Amino acid sequence: MDAVTTDNKGTKEIINCAAYSRGRRVADVELNQVHEVLKAPDQFVWIALHEPSEEILSQVQKEFGLHDLAVEDAHHAHQRPKIEQYGSTVFVVMRTAQINAERRIEFGETHFFVGDNFIVTVRHHSSVSYANVRAMCESSPHLLCKGQGFALYALMDFIVDQYFPVVHELEMTLETVEDQIFKGKPSRETTEYIYQLKRELLEVKRSISPMVDVCNRLMRFDIKCISTDTQPYFRDVYDHVIRINEMVENTRELLNTALEANFSLISISQNDVSKKFAGWAAIIAVPTMIAGFYGMNFKFMPEVEWEFGFYAILVVTLAACLLLYVFFKRSGWL
Template identity: 40%
Template structure:
């Protein structure tokens, strides 16, 4: 998961179709403008919404004042910001330092934290990595993170990850004025709903891989799928870590009274919670199915090995008969009456052939050959 800084060439929407171009930056603190604040390379978009309508463009440092003056709220979008960049924003919006630290360094589990009259929520994002054939080293699921700061007059989204987890979200919401009129919590709902919907798509794609592995394990051909099964279980674990912990935060937003989440928004969060629970159950079911398929693959491999050992033992038993007879006559004793008889050699060959035929039929009848 990439956590590098980005710096768009021009102001972009919150969720562009492609992630901002990555540009190297010298080590140390980022350069500052004459106003004494870091350059806004991490700011993807910043807008003030009043009565569900987007106002004229404003600078991030002026947005909160404009929102308070007009009775609206700010939606500020950041992509992989540095500590200095988030620090300046934290001063302007009075963000809690612990939440700021989590937003900068990422790698957090899904959670919901409450700081006075503000909320901080972490969501894991996931996307399915397309591949022609699943191998023992295939990357199947790529994860990222979205952090959301929610206050009475602002909502700040912080994204980490290469894939565009919020692609087109702002544009779609700006077409739904009734939803935006419900306040900053409507943006949090939209982000959570988009993340959970992406889980549904990823789970559906992974399910196809599970079905392909199941068909391969139980096919008549002899295959070795243990490595692929184990790799898919590992990849599925990352999706499970993103989905399962999300249930508790969504339940809190849907059921507990929160100042920055109006009563009208709880039903929306209950709907997202229902989808998250269904995905959680689907992922758990796939994990259990993969465990069963893995056990079946190991059992089938063991049975094949046992069958091979039976065949080897049967042929070894058959070969032992002529070897033993040849060994006896190879001892060159002087007094062996049949050596002087004309029928001695054919008789020994007949005994050998008869023993081999009887042993072969016996092993074949018992399923060893």
């Protein structure tokens, strides 16, 4: 069973607190007894927290000697993805993303404290559970025996992989928008929807782009709390981050193109309407002009005294209107 601490509102703050030795889970640990467990050689502690209170974080800080600035960041959240080193402890921030039931993107945060013999994860907001990741690691003791560095890799790999369905959903939505633009009728609503997609894609970009630097540092820099045989695993996370970045960039370019196409089609549609108005205005102007001439109160006017004058003018007017209509119709104005 996981060690779980519940606050007075019923929220689970400590999801897991266990000791591992040679890749196997050896015991559940109370938070206030962690310092005793850390005295044992070849053993590390894995603690999972979910939106912990200041009291819980203070206790964790005391047990592991964490830096004040890192603990402050972990408590307040709203951090950009980054990696920082405080002495022998590495502090990593990642943003999570997932599609909710309303087909919208929900973002969360996970903070990692990694030391010589411990890893602490702090989840905030809609960050997904890592129970499956922990179970996968526990089922592979030959990998988990590499220590807390492999646990960090498994968690980071899981978080990054969650972006693939998110970006795929955005790509599918983009295809729907393209169908609306080119097969339907371009509209202002489509433009607003494209801007909404661009905002969501920008949030994804802000969440995943800094991970390139994080993975680079984990792969290439000498970090004592991460064993050298674990560092190559972060290359897999790096490759996934690069792929997601490329997918995001391609989708952004297509969205920009779709937005420009929508504006162009709206402009063309407005021009077509203007042409129709101009064509009908020209046709209506003919009888208006002729009627205006013969509506003037002059004594001597052609055909006024002719008994067929009215019919002749009427035929000429209708013929002129019909001629203009045929001309505009062939020109595509009507």
